[in-house]
Amino acid sequence: MKQLWDLAGVFAYLSLLTVGGGMAAFPEMKTLTVDTYHWVTFPELLHFYSLGQLAPGPNMMMVASIGVTVAHLPGALVALVAFFLPTGLLTLFVGRLWTHLATWRWRPSIQTGLGSVAVGLVLAGAIIMGRGAITEFFFGLIALAVFLLLWRTKINPAYPIVASGLIGMALHYFNIA
Template identity: 80%
Template structure:
């Protein structure tokens, strides 16, 4: 039962850090799930996050995977509710307030500031993820190619994710042969 409470506390807290999307919470997600609670390893967390990017729906549905590792199906349910409910309620409340304050003179400045905060949080998450995922020249090349593809084209992100997985499997297979 304590594990379910810990899962609820961790994911409710992380929920409130997702300004700009789930990647914004990734640094703290790594700290809490890998370093503090030791629920998963960093490579496992990266795998769960990657699968969340590939799967349809919100990418942070991957929190269910961590909940499952910790406490089975009840852990998955608690992680999902704890992660999505606080942010959902907060967004609903702030959205109503924001609409009410449509003519407030400080509103544009707050919007601009929150945009900058979101970019910084997402960038911090990307840097922490890169430290664990880009471990050699092949992975650096894959990251660079995917980054450039997504930056310069309108390609669906699922295609480079799947292609990167295929390249990784082939490299692993070829390394095993050699």
């Protein structure tokens, strides 16, 4: 039962850090789920996050995978509710307040500041994820190639995701990585 309360507390807290998306909470998620509670290993967390990126729907549904690892189906349900309910309610409240304050002179400054915070949080998450995912030079090349491809073209992200997965499978099959 204590594990369910711990899951609820951790994921409710993490949900409030998702300014700019789920990647914004990744550094703290790594700290809590890997380093503090030891629910998963860093490679497992990266695996869950990657699967969340591939699956349809919100990518942060991956928190259910951590919940399952900790406390089976009840853990998955607790992690999902704890992660999505607080931000859902906060978004409802802030959205209504934001509409009410449409002519407030501080509103553009707050929006600009929050945008900067969101970029910083997402960048920190990407760096921490990169430290764990890019374990060899070749994987760094794949990351760089995908980054440049997505930055400079309008290619559907599904193509480099599938291609990268196939490359990883081939490397594993031939015992290269």
